Amino acid sequence: MCELLGMECNVPTDIVFSFHALSLRGGLKGPHSDGWGLALYERHAARVFLEPRAAAHSELARYVRENPIKTLLAIAHVRRKTRGAVSLENTHPFMRELWGRHFVFAHNGTVRRVRHLPTGRFHPIGRTDSEHAFCALLHVLQRDHKSYPRDREKLWRAIARAAGEIGQHGTFNFLLADGEHLYARCATRLHYLIRKAPFRTATLADDDLTVDFSSLTTPRDRVAVVATVPLTRDEPWTTGVPGELWVFRKGRLRATLKST
Amino acid sequence: MCELLGMECNVPTDIVFSFHALSLRGGLKGPHSDGWGLALYERHAARVFLEPRAAAHSELARYVRENPIKTLLAIAHVRRKTRGAVSLENTHPFMRELWGRHFVFAHNGTVRRVRHLPTGRFHPIGRTDSEHAFCALLHVLQRDHKSYPRDREKLWRAIARAAGEIGQHGTFNFLLADGEHLYARCATRLHYLIRKAPFRTATLADDDLTVDFSSLTTPRDRVAVVATVPLTRDEPWTTGVPGELWVFRKGRLRATLKST
Numbered sequence: 001m002c003e004l005l006g007m008e009c010n011v012p013t014d015i016v017f018s019f020h021a022l023s024l025r026g027g028l029k030g031p032h033s034d035g036w037g038l039a040l041y042e043r044h045a046a047r048v049f050l051e052p053r054a055a056a057h058s059e060l061a062r063y064v065r066e067n068p069i070k071t072l073l074a075i076a077h078v079r080r081k082t083r084g085a086v087s088l089e090n091t092h093p094f095m096r097e098l099w100g101r102h103f104v105f106a107h108n109g110t111v112r113r114v115r116h117l118p119t120g121r122f123h124p125i126g127r128t129d130s131e132h133a134f135c136a137l138l139h140v141l142q143r144d145h146k147s148y149p150r151d152r153e154k155l156w157r158a159i160a161r162a163a164g165e166i167g168q169h170g171t172f173n174f175l176l177a178d179g180e181h182l183y184a185r186c187a188t189r190l191h192y193l194i195r196k197a198p199f200r201t202a203t204l205a206d207d208d209l210t211v212d213f214s215s216l217t218t219p220r221d222r223v224a225v226v227a228t229v230p231l232t233r234d235e236p237w238t239t240g241v242p243g244e245l246w247v248f249r250k251g252r253l254r255a256t257l258k259s260t
Numbered sequence: 261m262c263e264l265l266g267m268e269c270n271v272p273t274d275i276v277f278s279f280h281a282l283s284l285r286g287g288l289k290g291p292h293s294d295g296w297g298l299a300l301y302e303r304h305a306a307r308v309f310l311e312p313r314a315a316a317h318s319e320l321a322r323y324v325r326e327n328p329i330k331t332l333l334a335i336a337h338v339r340r341k342t343r344g345a346v347s348l349e350n351t352h353p354f355m356r357e358l359w360g361r362h363f364v365f366a367h368n369g370t371v372r373r374v375r376h377l378p379t380g381r382f383h384p385i386g387r388t389d390s391e392h393a394f395c396a397l398l399h400v401l402q403r404d405h406k407s408y409p410r411d412r413e414k415l416w417r418a419i420a421r422a423a424g425e426i427g428q429h430g431t432f433n434f435l436l437a438d439g440e441h442l443y444a445r446c447a448t449r450l451h452y453l454i455r456k457a458p459f460r461t462a463t464l465a466d467d468d469l470t471v472d473f474s475s476l477t478t479p480r481d482r483v484a485v486v487a488t489v490p491l492t493r494d495e496p497w498t499t500g501v502p503g504e505l506w507v508f509r510k511g512r513l514r515a516t517l518k519s520t
Binding site: 042043044045047048049050052059060063067087088089096097098099100101102121122123124125126142 | 302303304305307308309310312319320323327347348349356357358359360361362381382383384385386402
């Protein structure tokens with residue numbers, strides 16, 4: 001199993017505070033020491049930092065924490081392997097181009113017999129069920145839509161439907177990003193939080209680190225954070241309902257869709 | 261224009277010495293200050309470090325130099341923009357998945373009217389002629405071969421042919437990698453070097469830095485290095501012939517193909 005972290009905002013924001021919390025679980029406060037990754041978008045392109053080793057002991061993860069990159073949309077993952085060896089090709093998040101955008105995906109859970117699902121033009125590089133499921137999801141989207149749908153709600157429904165079908169084969173908690181939205185599907189465990197005015201302090205769940213967001217933000221800032229397990233101990237996290245997909249845009253929860 | 265750097269070896273090797281030389285040209289000893297990127301393979305998957313700013317002044321480039329990652333295959337690029345703004349999506353090298361492998365590409369030159377070339381299922385994310393040309397190249401490969409060709413020479417010829425066609429539209433010096441080979445096409449300017457026993461010292465062309473490779477290698481090591489302009493002043497670089505494609509594998513020049 002693994003832990004997921006997503007962030008989607010209406011102003012460029014750095015993910016350092018939350019990523020620090022996730023990194024602690026990557027081999028220090030948690031058992032997720034088989035790799036970590038962080039994807040950060042700039043418009044429709046993402047850059048991805050990946051390492052097939054524990055985030056808590058990673059110099060690169062430390063670099064990322066000490067040199068914050070602001071972004072509107074990010075996905076991070078710490079891995080505890082169930083399927084697939086510890087290697088770069090099996091490290092989340094995975095990325096593919098579709099419709100002239102990078103799509104980024106990270107998964108928590110195991111999808112059994114996933115190799116029965118067609119992936120069309122998207123070929124897994126590694127051996128994880130997760131990457132195969134991602135390819136299967138993109139295949140359905142690409143098969144049914146020639147380009148990025150202008151009708152955004154149509155896209156959201158298509159993702160919810162395709163994810164629901166794949167989710168029938170196992171535990172399919174995931175985060176997906178398309179350069180514009182953050183999609184978060186709950187199969188068993190997922191939480192979200194919207195940070196907005198009035199901003200307050202927040203304290204990490206696994207550490208004594210506290211941040212006063214009121215000193216770092218303006219009143220119109222909105223930051224949606226999604227995590228497998230709440231990262232802070234003093235903020236109002238919302239618990240996901242199994243079989244539902246959240247869609248975030250500009251720091252708002254834009255839709256909650258059935259995804260079964 | 262830009263500068264290219266590729267490395268392909270028979271034992272995992274770090275690219276720090278050559279990347280340091282390239283970085284100097286990214287805004288300090290050269291004018292290529294509009295971005296840099298470095299792709300490093302592990303089997304068929306690559307991780308890519310990208311930054312839309314001068315490598316010479318980049319903390320991330322410094323991190324990469326100070327924390328060497330060993331690899332059999334790498335491509336780096338420093339950018340001086342001709343087409344497309346300074347942004348992440350326009351930063352080389354570009355990467356796509358084809359046949360279950362990452363393909364990585366970096367370009368030097370300008371391909372005019374490239375947008376007439378079909379790209380099939382591969383859609384550019386940014387606005388460079390380079391990324392479009394890469395998509396067009398992959399499209400031809402994917403159109404003509406359902407999977408990674410078992411007959412490797414067939415693949416090499418297909419790449420040489422497709423590159424030659426695209427090269428008719430402009431200046432198409434490039435490096436391409438498929439997780440197994442490094443392909444280097446010369447349109448106007450490209451050089452290569454094979455480091456092998458007996459190893460000696462080498463001194464950077466733009467700096468007084470000297471490395472004694474004999475202390476870092478074993479007698480069977482072979483490292484092919486390709487660069488737009490020779491990176492060292494005291495090694496026997498071979499100058500590329502316009503319209504030719506080099507194919508490197510396990511630190512050897514395996515083929516020189518006509519690519520016009």
